[in-house]
Amino acid sequence: MIQKLHRVLPHILFIILIALVLSPSVEGTGQYLPFLVVCIAIEMSLIFNFKKNVANDIGIIVYIFLIIWEYFTAKVGLKNAMLYPAPENVFAIFPKDYEKILEGVFSSLRLMFAGFGLALLFGVSLGLLVGLSNRTSSILMPIVKVISPIPPIIYSPYAVALLPSFRAASIFVITLTIFWPIFMNMILSVQQIDRKIMDSARTLNIQRGSMIWHILLPYSLPGIINSLTVSVSTSFLVLTAAEMIGATSGLGWYIKYHSDFANYSKVVFGIIMIGVIVTLLNVLISLIRKILIRWK
């Protein structure tokens, strides 16, 4: 009985939410259509994932949150309406301002991918180099252990001031954020490679190039992708923080710029967008993992 209730509860909440949205709102509440589309999209993804218990739970929490938000802003009307924008107003930003927003998203993503590429290139190749040479690693490891725990976000004001352009500075900071975990992971996996795999490789008399390309790299790949998963959210955070300091485009800039003008609908929408993008990036990485690592 309770289980059945638990199953239908999110859908009941959905209907309540829709009814609430369609009922008359206080003055100053914008077009409700974009918000309605978002609600329906959430419901669709819930129906799509109906088999997962956790999706049900998440659905309940999200709907309760949206109902409270909708009720107190659009229906009751809070005192400081400007600080607490109604969901209608927040989601109506997109159709109005989508060019600026998408431009910001793509500008942020371009920097992200540049940073990812550089970090992968340097992290993997330097990690291999250091991992394969006991001498280099015994010299470098103590130094690396001091430098690597410093969060690269700390450098960002300095990097923005130091480097010729904002783009260069943010690519530098993103690269560094992702570089350390990949680099460390690579060194460890080369040095601590499974003895059985190493013995097997050695008895096959594999040439050094093939050893790196066909043995060490695939062996380390799961670790590399795991460290990407961990650092993707952090690096996006670092980027948006940097954009707040010195950029003229990007989501971080968008949020900072509009909060300076007290346009909090846009600020909240920007924050939601960041959540969406980080989620999409995580989905992308797990997709890459699924394609590249079919052997586990």
Next chain:
Amino acid sequence: MGKIGLDNVKLNYNDNGTVYNALDGLTFDVKEGEFVSLIGSSGCGKSTALSVLSGLRDPDSGTLLIDGQPTTGTGKNRGVVFQHYSLFPWMTVIKNVEYGIRQVFPDKPKKERLTEAKKYLEKVGLADFVSKYPFQLSGGMQQRAAIARTLAMKPEILLMDEPFGAIDAKNRVVLQDLLLQILEESDEKKTVIFVTHDVDEAILLSDRILFMDQKKISKEIAVNFPRPRNREELIDKEAYRTLRKRVVNLFYYESDEKSDVEGGEGI
């Protein structure tokens, strides 16, 4: 002069400063085409001996001799099958074999290498599993694939370290028969050194059994049953039971009194 042998090999393991002597004057010689089993209780240094033979470890003193020549390091003339994980988990079964072939015959076109790999996988009964990954196979199937890879590389010498040690009794019998059959069918006669602690396995497969004890060879017994051998025929023979008793006595009780054996029943 033998095909492969060790001459007075000593080897120490150095574990963070504590030195452990694993081989102390190990000497033996295996003739071309001979199948020799190395038998001994666990921890007596069989795997260490095999790692010296394969070239994974060079001895601290003494020599590895191949065709009479002192040798160090691994080489294409030797193929190794380990107890676990000889295959690379990120390659499919056929890719594993093809990759092995490529190390020995880099000039062979990929298509031929794949055909060759497939041929060897069929030989070990894995025709239907060529595009599976190792984790999708049972332990026995993984060993079949490992054997196929090693054979496909056409080494003159096969080194096998308890290849069937982790496999259930029923499948072990099947794999022993398969190995026997493959070796008999192969064009060039392989020289094999086979580590085991299974007495029946040693007798069925070998021309000679070396007993390892106290870091060196303590005794040896020749197994003169004619080939091709057949398990069912063999175990029915009185001579087999006599020999088995002798091997068991040597292995477990370290005595070689033939008087004990005569009239003894098969175990």
